[in-house]
Amino acid sequence: MQTLLLDSDDVDEHARMADVIGAVEDAFGAYERGDAQMPAKSYIDLPQYNGDFRSMPAYLDAGEWDAAGVKWVNVHPDNPADHDLPTVLGTMIYSDPETAYPLAIMDGTALTMKRTGAAAAVATDYLAVPDATSMGIVGAGVQAYTQLDAISEVRPIEEVVVSDLDDERVERFIDAYDDEFDVRAGSISEAGHCDVLSTVTPVRDPVVGLEDVGERTHVNAIGADAEGKHELTDELLLEARVVIDDHEQCTHSGEVNVPYSEGTLSDEDIYGEIGELVTEKKAAREDDTGVTVFDSTGLAIQDVAAARVVYQDAREHEAGFDFGLIHTDR
Template identity: 35%
Template sequence: MTLLLSRSDVEKALSMEDSVRLLERGFVELGEGRVDMPQRPVIFLPEKDGLAGFMPALVKEMGALAIKTVTAFKGNPKKGLPTIFGTVTLLDTETGIPLSIMDGGYLTAVRTGAASGVATKYLAMENASVAAIFGAGVQGVTQLEAICTVRKISEVRVFDTDRKAAEKFAKETAGRGPVPDKVNVVGSPKEALAGADVVATATTSPTPIFDGEDLSPGVHINGVGSHAPKMRELDTKTIVRSKIVCDSVDACLAEAGDLLIPIEEGAFKESDIYGGLADVISGELTGRENDEEVTLYKSVGLAFQDAVTALHTYQKAKSEGLGVEFDF
């Protein structure tokens, strides 16, 4: 039997705290070479302004084997449909039987947040208390939740070019779980950054969203929004100022305009990248070294993150009687 899980089932089964713990372990598996994760293929449908991406991974010790399918069709909103659909198929590592097919939208947002949570745990100042979120969308919410899960945050600022989106974000996140009661909407990037200890950039912007000069010493940044070679949220100044830790150095060098554009400009070199998050977790690389340095976790998203989160979601859903069994 295959367990079908809707978005609301996934929401009930998957917590941020569990996800941070799982992803930390998953990154260790990645660093130890126990993850099989072929390069993700993408099929383009230009006449429909659409694309389909496929993200497979096996995390051996954890027994997680899954593939996420993500489609993005830009014409969908005109048809009253969301732009992006995602589903994860989880397979049994003993038999190959499909254990579960689940909604991938919420799962992606939680695992992307949780990965930033792990990075924040290892790279942000211990006493970080002010968080600034850029981009009040789906990812912004889980970035904030993850940051507040690993650090005692007492003040939150949110900036979005769409002020209404920022206001909705503030109303919906304030006081939720580990998030403090007050989430302040600010009117400029500079205002968001002044004195911020942890910053998350989770926008759809193709060009830099703030001036790297405005970052405070000691800040940690989670850069998650851009993952195409010609798009970037972070300016060259931010990249040059930062100690850069990637979810995967290879994947970031293939996809992250945040790094590729400064490299193209000659302002930055591949060898200036500090390393991968797995090496910081294992202690092979030192994380934060003082309260002055600017650290940046650059992520483009990795399939192993979906696989470990999907396995946990399936197990939790099964034990709680969630979802619908389907016999192929």
């Protein structure tokens, strides 16, 4: 039996966004029904290297399929300047739940970007106005690209407004999508007054206020992934219908972590988890719903669901490199 090795190009090609969105939606549903196991993310802090490691294991049973795996990922902010390496390097081990055989080892960085975009698309499908045609993006880094790729799968996006302090990043983003969308640079407020807004910044002082969004804008808050990070003002969060991916992660390190820890925002101000919308335990957008916010921290079940999509499609197209990681002739 062989293990399939998939590099970042393989993952990018075979993580077909429409399929990843469907798989991530299934994962949210399985988690809400109690058909998933997802231990808390564990950390190894390495202050001597200004970095850390994180392990993210999960198993889920989506009914028609099940999957298991673990992502080993880091955050080393000094990597680009000191070692010419990305800040984040991820590796995903995708295993057969029945036998535990490692079916694939794949790049986890590209996988993370794909599943993060897919999670925002799932939330957008449930929370944005049905006829949304405009999208704003605050932060033109690598995550911005998969946000647009994914959300344009669930809404007929035509106009895109991107805002970033780095003009070169904005120009690169515009060049990448100029043939597909009416895309232009704009202010945070111009981006925020689109039908859908994704914020993908690492800020600790909020940059998007209530006055910066439209009356029915849906916001995907993606950037907050650690204690103290906070992209949206308290006023905006308190006014909006807030949906989270996981209570423990979001209150610890998601968009709501700062106002929640300070007592400004409570459980009563959180409408529910995305899995409750997927399983129809709670209503999605209604006619009188105003601003909505999805607090996305990123869950291990998303990685496992996306890894299954990649593995299945790569096998179907005979991609990647097979190797004998484990001898099975015993």
